[in-house]
Amino acid sequence: MKRILAFLLVIFFLAACVHNKYASTNKSYKKQVKNYAKLLREYPVKDSAGLQYADNWVGTTNFSMRRPNFVIIHHTAQDSCEQTLRTFTLPRTAVSAHYVVCEDGTVHHMLNDLLREHHAGLGKWGSVSDMNSCSIGIEIDNNGSEPFTEPQMNSLLQLLDRLKKAYNIPQANFIGHMDWAPGRKVDPSRYFSWQILAEKGFGFWYDTTNVEVPADFNALQALRIVGYNINNPEIAIQSYKIHFVPQDTTKVITDADKKILFDLLKKYQ
Ligand SMILES: [Zn+2]
Numbered sequence: 001m002k003r004i005l006a007f008l009l010v011i012f013f014l015a016a017c018v019h020n021k022y023a024s025t026n027k028s029y030k031k032q033v034k035n036y037a038k039l040l041r042e043y044p045v046k047d048s049a050g051l052q053y054a055d056n057w058v059g060t061t062n063f064s065m066r067r068p069n070f071v072i073i074h075h076t077a078q079d080s081c082e083q084t085l086r087t088f089t090l091p092r093t094a095v096s097a098h099y100v101v102c103e104d105g106t107v108h109h110m111l112n113d114l115l116r117e118h119h120a121g122l123g124k125w126g127s128v129s130d131m132n133s134c135s136i137g138i139e140i141d142n143n144g145s146e147p148f149t150e151p152q153m154n155s156l157l158q159l160l161d162r163l164k165k166a167y168n169i170p171q172a173n174f175i176g177h178m179d180w181a182p183g184r185k186v187d188p189s190r191y192f193s194w195q196i197l198a199e200k201g202f203g204f205w206y207d208t209t210n211v212e213v214p215a216d217f218n219a220l221q222a223l224r225i226v227g228y229n230i231n232n233p234e235i236a237i238q239s240y241k242i243h244f245v246p247q248d249t250t251k252v253i254t255d256a257d258k259k260i261l262f263d264l265l266k267k268y269q
Contacts, residue, residue: 025089029111036115065114070128070135070173071163071202072120072180073156075142075187076100081108084141094118097137099159105151107159113167123181124229131180136163140188147191160202172268174202175227178242182228183235190246204267206244208259219253222261226268 044057074097076084081102088096088110096117100108111117119137128134140156142148163169174197177185198205220230228236234251241248244260253261 022085022089028091033112033115067167068113068134068136068163069167069169070125070131070175071160071169072131072135072137072175072177073188073192074119074137074139074177075144075148075189075192076139077144077187078141079143081106081141084139085110097139099136099138101138101140101152101155101159103141103149103152105149105155107155113163120177120180122184125175125180125227136167140192142188142191144187144189148188148193153193153196157197157200157202160197160200164202171201172204172227176239176243178239179227182239183232186239186242190242190249192246194243204264206260206263206267208256208263211259211263213255213258213262217258217262219258219261222265226261226264 043059045059078084078087081100084100085108087093088100096111097119098109098111098113098117100110102108113136116132117137118132119139120131120135123131125131138156138159140148140152142152160174164171164174176192176194177187194203195205197203220233220236223233223236223240224230226240228240230236237253238251240257240261241251244264245257248254
């Protein structure tokens, strides 16, 4: 009887260990959230300095939490969801995402949507220069040289639908990491179908049937108006191609691109 009990205890502890694999990093999550909550509880509000403050503090009664206005899609460039979960729970990597979508369609929600994660890094889109502060980051488990799976795309579409509705995110504001950081990032790869997303209302796609491009059309300015940082035209074109013309690996604007951009311009401006 004692032996059976001991055996059961061992099984119980083993199960507990497996279950609590991320117990210590979850504890760190909770601690950090607690610190931010503490910050929010501070009054009088004193997070700006050097002003001539009124003697009596008056807090408004009408407010809510700030909400994300963009969604940035990535591929993990790693070999498994487990590897990515580990990366996002090691402080030294300093990278994270709100969501990780695994190959089998499982979704890990790693951070509250209202908190700022570290996924976008340096970049520019339109006049936005701090994407981490205004976006949701979604990492799709994919090594960058393979197609995305059907369960994964289904989960992603479901997730995008929820985010779009919950935060009233404009259709134009669903973009890729490479759109945000041309030259520095190339994810999600050319295997990712932005056309499927656009058909469901996440980002825009184009229809070049009967499109006539005016002779003075400036394709580079069109790229800028869509959102791309055109300081370095070649890498801006590369990111545009990954997104909108994945079969074309060149970095030059063709007549076909002019038609595409002329049509996209109407949607993005
Ligand atoms: Zn990325």
